[in-house]
Amino acid sequence: MDKRLEKILYEVEKPARYIGGEPNSILKNKADVSVRFAFCFPDLYEIGMSHLGIKIFYGAFNARPDYWCERVYAPWIDMEEKMRENGIPLYALESGDPLTEFDFIGFTLQYELSYSNVLNMLDLGGIPLKSADRKELFNIVVAGGPCAANAEPIADFIDLFFIGEGEEVDLEVMDLYKACRAEGVSKAEFLRRAAQIQGVYVPSLYEISYNADGTVAAVTPKDGAPAKIKKRIMPDMDASYYPETFVTPLIEIVHDRAVEEVFRGCIRGCRFCQAGFMNRPVREKSPEVISAQCRSICETTGYDEISLSSLSTSDYSKLDELLDLLHTWTDAEKISISLPSLRVDGFSAALTEKIKSVRKGGLTFAPEAGTQRMRDVINKDVTEPQLRKTVDIAFAEGWNKIKLYFMIGLPTETYEDVAGIAELAQMVADEYDLHAPQNVRARGNVTVTISTASFVPKPFTPFQWEPQDPIETLKDKQMFLAKNVRSRRVRYNWHDADTSFLEAVFARGDRKLGAVLLEAQKRGIRFDGWEQCFSLERWLEIFRDLSIDPAFYANRRRNFDEVLPWDHIDYGVSKSFLRRECEKAYRAEITANCREQCAGCGIIASCGKVKGGVCP
Amino acid sequence: MNGDIRLWFRKTGPLRFTSHLDFMRYFGRVLKLSKLPVWYTQGFNQRMYFAFGQPLSLGMSGRREFCDLTLTQDVSRGEILSSLRKYNAQGFEVYDVTVPEMKLGEVAFGEYEALYLPQNASPQELFGKIRDILSLPEYLIQKKTKARGGFKTLDLMPYLATIEFSETPEGVRAHMILPCGSGRENVSPKLIFEAIRDFSGYSIFQQIERIGFYDAEKESFR
Ligand code: SF4
Numbered sequence: 001m002d003k004r005l006e007k008i009l010y011e012v013e014k015p016a017r018y019i020g021g022e023p024n025s026i027l028k029n030k031a032d033v034s035v036r037f038a039f040c041f042p043d044l045y046e047i048g049m050s051h052l053g054i055k056i057f058y059g060a061f062n063a064r065p066d067y068w069c070e071r072v073y074a075p076w077i078d079m080e081e082k083m084r085e086n087g088i089p090l091y092a093l094e095s096g097d098p099l100t101e102f103d104f105i106g107f108t109l110q111y112e113l114s115y116s117n118v119l120n121m122l123d124l125g126g127i128p129l130k131s132a133d134r135k136e137l138f139n140i141v142v143a144g145g146p147c148a149a150n151a152e153p154i155a156d157f158i159d160l161f162f163i164g165e166g167e168e169v170d171l172e173v174m175d176l177y178k179a180c181r182a183e184g185v186s187k188a189e190f191l192r193r194a195a196q197i198q199g200v201y202v203p204s205l206y207e208i209s210y211n212a213d214g215t216v217a218a219v220t221p222k223d224g225a226p227a228k229i230k231k232r233i234m235p236d237m238d239a240s241y242y243p244e245t246f247v248t249p250l251i252e253i254v255h256d257r258a259v260e261e262v263f264r265g266c267i268r269g270c271r272f273c274q275a276g277f278m279n280r281p282v283r284e285k286s287p288e289v290i291s292a293q294c295r296s297i298c299e300t301t302g303y304d305e306i307s308l309s310s311l312s313t314s315d316y317s318k319l320d321e322l323l324d325l326l327h328t329w330t331d332a333e334k335i336s337i338s339l340p341s342l343r344v345d346g347f348s349a350a351l352t353e354k355i356k357s358v359r360k361g362g363l364t365f366a367p368e369a370g371t372q373r374m375r376d377v378i379n380k381d382v383t384e385p386q387l388r389k390t391v392d393i394a395f396a397e398g399w400n401k402i403k404l405y406f407m408i409g410l411p412t413e414t415y416e417d418v419a420g421i422a423e424l425a426q427m428v429a430d431e432y433d434l435h436a437p438q439n440v441r442a443r444g445n446v447t448v449t450i451s452t453a454s455f456v457p458k459p460f461t462p463f464q465w466e467p468q469d470p471i472e473t474l475k476d477k478q479m480f481l482a483k484n485v486r487s488r489r490v491r492y493n494w495h496d497a498d499t500s501f502l503e504a505v506f507a508r509g510d511r512k513l514g515a516v517l518l519e520a521q522k523r524g525i526r527f528d529g530w531e532q533c534f535s536l537e538r539w540l541e542i543f544r545d546l547s548i549d550p551a552f553y554a555n556r557r558r559n560f561d562e563v564l565p566w567d568h569i570d571y572g573v574s575k576s577f578l579r580r581e582c583e584k585a586y587r588a589e590i591t592a593n594c595r596e597q598c599a600g601c602g603i604i605a606s607c608g609k610v611k612g613g614v615c616p
Numbered sequence: 617m618n619g620d621i622r623l624w625f626r627k628t629g630p631l632r633f634t635s636h637l638d639f640m641r642y643f644g645r646v647l648k649l650s651k652l653p654v655w656y657t658q659g660f661n662q663r664m665y666f667a668f669g670q671p672l673s674l675g676m677s678g679r680r681e682f683c684d685l686t687l688t689q690d691v692s693r694g695e696i697l698s699s700l701r702k703y704n705a706q707g708f709e710v711y712d713v714t715v716p717e718m719k720l721g722e723v724a725f726g727e728y729e730a731l732y733l734p735q736n737a738s739p740q741e742l743f744g745k746i747r748d749i750l751s752l753p754e755y756l757i758q759k760k761t762k763a764r765g766g767f768k769t770l771d772l773m774p775y776l777a778t779i780e781f782s783e784t785p786e787g788v789r790a791h792m793i794l795p796c797g798s799g800r801e802n803v804s805p806k807l808i809f810e811a812i813r814d815f816s817g818y819s820i821f822q823q824i825e826r827i828g829f830y831d832a833e834k835e836s837f838r
Contacts, residue, residue, distance in 0.1 A: 015674070021706030
């Protein structure tokens, strides 16, 4: 280990974040490797190590003997300060080598608030920030993940984006790179060729022109780049790569357990949910494959908890069969099974026997909205009677703490809808008095916790044209809701509206915002997802200084005919379907889930037949 | 081997930057994955029983650390060692297993090797300062006591006097045997380091390794 690094490790909080060497991490001999990939997660070690995507890619890339994928996380501010002071560039945990030694520097973009960390990590690694300033066919900066859906704000800094699921396309691009290096072609030529691969978006090959009012006039491809960039999917999840083991951290992280992805996509079409539209169609793994994958991970990590992950695991069509199959070996190994979230209608006494759904005490449900009208608008098929029934079961099973998640600022929302949130929570509390068994009530009173997040309109959802409520309105609604909570058994927590505003700006931003991100990095902004670091005021200063109006992005209603900055990206769900869904939302009309009836979203025309799906 | 056994291991490299608590969690996983028939504590909260000699402080390597546990079935020495090699963090290695000859509570001294690297002075200058300390009649420090917020005065000189210091091209090497273990006066090498640093006024970077244990008679702990 570098002496300079060793020295500063004594001076920072949790030095184990920065040392690597964890069991199952992969070391290779540099001489035997032809392509080196630095997989960067733009947040703290404890967050990034909990993320499933990075585990999949780490395994898939390293399965290739001549490719070596290493991990890089954002150092916390104390470490960054010491690194800068001592001239230590950002390095990868496996080899300790700085980013400048890697062929690829890849970021996963999970949330908009991590953009400042992406730039700061490049800077800390000694990599020129702008793609145009990196001339060599080396240090290629790539990115994928949900935020690649509208990559425009960060497009100036990234050489190419992966659109959709990356298991195959990432490797194809690495193969192409290897061939291009051998051939001795330029970076520009490599990018031109890469753009021909389905699922690759090279932003420098698209020219954006703007109208006088600041909206996009046209996106024009050049050098033979496709007009539409189609996403990639894995059509058969059983055959899709899944890691045999996980790197197991030496310190506590957010989710330290085996995670098994049981399916991709979601049969529900909640209109606010980007993942629900972008990850279509549904593709389930079979119970046998899931069980075998879980077993491999448990046997190589020592984990004693398996989390069955997906967008809505209680919708897995063979959940009972799967749980029974898992229990044939997990019981003897003292391994418990958990589901990350429960649907209001997916909760039963039988299910709770087979899973360890959080500790007794806390159960979380997400009705998302307080009134039936509002839930119909967002197509969240939860009804009050269902919730009533579910909490009755939960009380009977001994729970007395219920957490309810909602959004405020949803399209068409009125103050009546906001008040409905308090009423629904009150209903749950009252239900406890009416129906909880005597022996449960004897143990203590019920607590219902309301948690609200502010709605952020996202690309590729039916609400992509909608304005976000201004911050003042959101805050007013929070206060109004707080006033409407009258019982001491109901508590109310809310997420800061300031961060939601910035998220909304970048979620639907265009390339003009690149200048804002660049300036933010210069002014030392990073870790916007962390309360200790986030300051909307500092961002607003930059917007003022650069004469860019953030409300143009966050709070403006788009016309259905407007060219959206992400219109050249194609997730397979048609724009006309999204528009239809939006218009239905205005009429508070629901759309049946995909298992009941196909709504014709367009994905099948685009992706073709898949295994383990529901599409006709 | 069956019944009580003592595992001997090294904890070096990056692994030394994990805290004792994190290291225990890691060690628990190593044992679990070894599938060795380790005895579990009985009662409501059953867990694998294992006990370390003395925790290593953050940043300190250990070259001859030990951990006691109990096997419920006979396993050969070779099998024990190979089964503990399945799941390893960089810098961790179980290199021997023995039948305990001394009880865990008999640990009375720890042996350490430290390298003091002065950042703003030469090794000679630091060595000179150490000689100056050693010529003092006593060296009193305030040492934290177990009671919260409590301090007491301790003369470090008897301990300093037993340390072998030698100058190297990089810095000053110190070889020390200091009392440790439960129910005794503990003198951690950190106190020695701080004394030298504070007395010299230099900024010093320390690399330190624990290399062994002794009982009260200074017999090598077995
Ligand atoms: S094609 Fe039909 S069933 Fe398939 S995802 Fe789209 S709406 Fe759902």
